[in-house]
Amino acid sequence: MKINFNGLKDKELTQNISKIFEIALKKTHTKKNISVNITFVSQREIKRLNNEFRGVDKVTDVLSFPLFESDELKVGEMLDEGTQSDIGDIVICKVRAKEQATNFGHSILREICFLSLHGLLHLLGYDHMTSEEEKVMFTLSDKILKEAKVNR
Secondary structure (H helix, E strand, O other): OEEEEEOOOOHHHHHHHHHHHHHHHHHOOOOOOEEEEEEEEOHHHHHHHHHHHHOOOOOOOEEEEEOOOHHHHHHOOOOOOOOOEEEEEEEEEHHHHHHHHHHHOOOHHHHHHHHHHHHHHHHOOOOOOOHHHHHHHHHHHHHHHHHOOOOO
16 A cells, blocks of 8 residues: 655654554455555645535545545456555645644544544545444444554
Protein backbone atom coordinates (compact mmCIF):
# COMPACT_ATOMS: atom_id res chain seq x y z
CA MET A 1 0.00 0.00 0.00
CA LYS A 2 1.18 3.46 -0.79
CA ILE A 3 -0.01 6.49 1.15
CA ASN A 4 0.74 9.96 -0.17
CA PHE A 5 0.76 12.36 2.77
CA ASN A 6 0.16 15.93 1.64
CA GLY A 7 0.76 18.56 4.31
CA LEU A 8 1.91 16.14 7.01
CA LYS A 9 5.52 15.76 8.06
CA ASP A 10 5.05 14.20 11.53
CA LYS A 11 6.91 10.86 11.31
CA GLU A 12 5.16 9.27 14.30
CA LEU A 13 1.77 10.10 12.83
CA THR A 14 2.61 8.86 9.33
CA GLN A 15 3.99 5.61 10.79
CA ASN A 16 0.84 5.07 12.88
CA ILE A 17 -1.47 5.77 9.95
CA SER A 18 0.53 3.39 7.75
CA LYS A 19 0.26 0.65 10.38
CA ILE A 20 -3.48 1.22 10.79
CA PHE A 21 -4.04 1.10 7.04
CA GLU A 22 -2.12 -2.19 6.74
CA ILE A 23 -4.30 -3.72 9.46
CA ALA A 24 -7.43 -2.33 7.78
CA LEU A 25 -6.48 -3.92 4.45
CA LYS A 26 -6.02 -7.29 6.16
CA LYS A 27 -9.31 -7.08 8.05
CA THR A 28 -11.26 -5.99 4.96
CA HIS A 29 -9.54 -8.51 2.68
CA THR A 30 -8.42 -5.73 0.35
CA LYS A 31 -5.49 -6.19 -2.01
CA LYS A 32 -2.41 -4.29 -0.90
CA ASN A 33 -1.58 -2.78 -4.28
CA ILE A 34 -3.63 0.34 -3.65
CA SER A 35 -2.66 3.92 -3.07
CA VAL A 36 -4.45 6.62 -1.13
CA ASN A 37 -3.87 10.36 -0.89
CA ILE A 38 -4.28 12.07 2.47
CA THR A 39 -4.31 15.85 2.41
CA PHE A 40 -4.49 18.21 5.37
CA VAL A 41 -6.35 21.45 4.75
CA SER A 42 -7.57 24.57 6.52
CA GLN A 43 -11.06 25.04 7.94
CA ARG A 44 -11.88 27.36 5.06
CA GLU A 45 -10.86 24.77 2.45
CA ILE A 46 -12.70 21.83 4.03
CA LYS A 47 -15.82 23.98 4.37
CA ARG A 48 -15.57 24.86 0.68
CA LEU A 49 -15.14 21.21 -0.29
CA ASN A 50 -17.97 20.10 1.99
CA ASN A 51 -20.26 22.69 0.41
CA GLU A 52 -19.20 21.95 -3.15
CA PHE A 53 -19.38 18.16 -2.99
CA ARG A 54 -21.97 17.47 -0.28
CA GLY A 55 -24.05 20.64 -0.25
CA VAL A 56 -23.24 21.17 3.43
CA ASP A 57 -21.99 24.70 4.16
CA LYS A 58 -19.98 24.03 7.32
CA VAL A 59 -16.58 22.92 8.53
CA THR A 60 -16.21 19.16 8.91
CA ASP A 61 -13.39 16.92 10.10
CA VAL A 62 -12.85 14.50 7.21
CA LEU A 63 -14.04 14.00 3.65
CA SER A 64 -13.47 11.03 1.37
CA PHE A 65 -13.46 11.08 -2.40
CA PRO A 66 -13.53 7.52 -3.75
CA LEU A 67 -12.50 6.85 -7.33
CA PHE A 68 -14.50 3.60 -7.50
CA GLU A 69 -17.91 2.35 -6.45
CA SER A 70 -17.77 -0.04 -3.50
CA ASP A 71 -18.95 -3.02 -5.59
CA GLU A 72 -16.09 -2.40 -8.07
CA LEU A 73 -13.62 -2.46 -5.19
CA LYS A 74 -15.06 -5.62 -3.66
CA VAL A 75 -14.61 -7.65 -6.83
CA GLY A 76 -11.22 -6.03 -7.35
CA GLU A 77 -11.68 -5.64 -11.08
CA MET A 78 -9.64 -2.46 -11.24
CA LEU A 79 -6.84 -3.76 -9.01
CA ASP A 80 -4.40 -5.30 -11.48
CA GLU A 81 -1.74 -7.47 -9.89
CA GLY A 82 1.57 -5.67 -9.69
CA THR A 83 0.07 -2.28 -10.50
CA GLN A 84 -0.60 0.37 -7.87
CA SER A 85 -4.26 1.48 -8.06
CA ASP A 86 -5.27 4.84 -6.61
CA ILE A 87 -8.61 4.34 -4.84
CA GLY A 88 -9.21 7.95 -3.81
CA ASP A 89 -8.50 10.89 -1.57
CA ILE A 90 -8.97 11.62 2.11
CA VAL A 91 -9.06 15.26 3.19
CA ILE A 92 -8.65 16.13 6.88
CA CYS A 93 -8.99 19.45 8.66
CA LYS A 94 -6.20 19.41 11.25
CA VAL A 95 -7.67 22.35 13.21
CA ARG A 96 -10.99 20.51 13.53
CA ALA A 97 -9.13 17.34 14.52
CA LYS A 98 -7.33 19.22 17.31
CA GLU A 99 -10.64 20.63 18.57
CA GLN A 100 -12.22 17.17 18.59
CA ALA A 101 -9.24 15.60 20.34
CA THR A 102 -9.61 18.16 23.13
CA ASN A 103 -13.40 17.69 23.30
CA PHE A 104 -13.11 13.88 23.41
CA GLY A 105 -10.19 13.93 25.85
CA HIS A 106 -7.64 12.09 23.77
CA SER A 107 -4.51 12.90 21.80
CA ILE A 108 -4.33 14.58 18.42
CA LEU A 109 -2.46 11.47 17.23
CA ARG A 110 -5.44 9.30 18.12
CA GLU A 111 -7.92 11.68 16.48
CA ILE A 112 -6.02 11.98 13.20
CA CYS A 113 -5.49 8.21 13.11
CA PHE A 114 -9.23 7.72 13.64
CA LEU A 115 -10.15 10.26 10.95
CA SER A 116 -7.66 8.75 8.48
CA LEU A 117 -9.06 5.27 9.10
CA HIS A 118 -12.61 6.59 8.83
CA GLY A 119 -11.75 8.08 5.45
CA LEU A 120 -10.09 4.86 4.27
CA LEU A 121 -13.10 2.77 5.28
CA HIS A 122 -15.32 5.10 3.23
CA LEU A 123 -12.98 4.63 0.25
CA LEU A 124 -13.33 0.86 0.75
CA GLY A 125 -17.11 1.09 0.57
CA TYR A 126 -18.11 1.29 4.23
CA ASP A 127 -20.70 3.82 5.33
CA HIS A 128 -22.77 4.86 8.34
CA MET A 129 -26.02 6.03 6.79
CA THR A 130 -28.07 3.43 8.70
CA SER A 131 -27.63 2.25 12.28
CA GLU A 132 -26.65 -1.20 11.01
CA GLU A 133 -23.96 0.24 8.71
CA GLU A 134 -22.75 2.51 11.50
CA LYS A 135 -22.39 -0.43 13.89
CA VAL A 136 -20.38 -2.43 11.34
CA MET A 137 -18.12 0.49 10.41
CA PHE A 138 -17.42 1.72 13.94
CA THR A 139 -16.93 -1.79 15.37
CA LEU A 140 -14.37 -2.48 12.64
CA SER A 141 -12.73 0.88 13.29
CA ASP A 142 -12.44 0.16 17.02
CA LYS A 143 -10.90 -3.28 16.35
CA ILE A 144 -8.32 -1.86 13.95
CA LEU A 145 -7.31 0.99 16.29
CA LYS A 146 -7.08 -1.43 19.21
CA GLU A 147 -4.89 -3.84 17.25
CA ALA A 148 -2.66 -0.92 16.23
CA LYS A 149 -2.51 0.12 19.90
CA VAL A 150 -3.91 3.58 19.14
CA ASN A 151 -6.19 4.00 22.11
CA ARG A 152 -8.27 6.76 23.59
